[in-house]
Amino acid sequence: MGLVRQQPQSGYDIMKTFETTAISSYSSSPGAVYPALRRLEEAGLIAGEVENRDSLRPRQVYHVTPAGERELRQYLLQPITREDIAKNTSDVMLRFVFTGNVLGRREAVRMLTQYAQAVDAYIPELKRQLAIVRQEALPYAGHALEHGIEQYRAEARWARRVIARLQDEEDDP
Amino acid sequence: MGLVRQQPQSGYDIMKTFETTAISSYSSSPGAVYPALRRLEEAGLIAGEVENRDSLRPRQVYHVTPAGERELRQYLLQPITREDIAKNTSDVMLRFVFTGNVLGRREAVRMLTQYAQAVDAYIPELKRQLAIVRQEALPYAGHALEHGIEQYRAEARWARRVIARLQDEEDDP
């Protein structure tokens, strides 16, 4: 839906995007995309219009309805939870991109600030787990946990860097 | 199955592990765990035995069969693909832990070496995508891509550090 918001497009376009870009964990199969578009349309969040109706190769181009816009904004404004960061960071990234595009720079900064704080709060949790697996002499699990800690550290660094950059732009447009 | 390999355990134990540890993207719901155990048992990869049969609270404790052991080893020996690293790094981490525990340090090092190479090969791909989104003036998508690049850099650093550590242990056991 975020994709359709950015630019009205067809199911085929969406499949293309999932195939070619690094939006991981999303499937480009028509069996996933077309039913999903249908569901969103039935929920009234997007609406499809047929392009090139007269020609022999029509396209269903979807665009976001006002109700869909409201829903999307509401979704993007939801606070970032511990679950969000523990499960899929790439989902959070997608959310960040849409937050920036739909709600603007201010909100994107707000979101990243929240995100960085949530990450900071999560790292000690992982450290506790690391202490436990070290006690239990599970070396490989320990390495994997260190991996997680490093990942989240990189995560926080990135967020703070982007926040700084966005705020610089604000000062100097 | 990897969990059952490490130590024979029940469905409840597995649910507990998923709940308490940072094995993301795995569900702790009984509706997922018990059918999965059943499937593995029907495939002959694990076998369950009833503990405390006489008591009023029996437990089905599963252990890996020889066929399951073969299957697991074969799975762990499979080369790491571009898809593996692009989709879910946490799955790769799980695989690393089991590789270390089941196949030993040598294989763990081999796997990490492969992994680091695959990551190195993936980063330029992301950089190309970054160049494209910069051309198209998509700032937020650009920040998200930079995030991905940073993540994979941290990934490669971690892998090389762990490789070095494991090789040190080898020299000096």
Add this chain to the structure above:
DNA sequence: AATTTCATGTAACCAGTTACATGATTCA
């Protein structure tokens, strides 16, 4: 002329989520 790409979909299969259900045991 043949292959690839555009463009849309359907259907069978598989698997996860949520919620419900049951009952014993342990702990406060």
Add this chain to the structure above:
DNA sequence: TGAATCATGTAACTGGTTACATGAAATT
């Protein structure tokens, strides 16, 4: 004694995967 935990499962719903199907338009 009541609440939490141990322990196992089922059922309805949801949604994704794989594969099949169709046919026009563009490319080689």
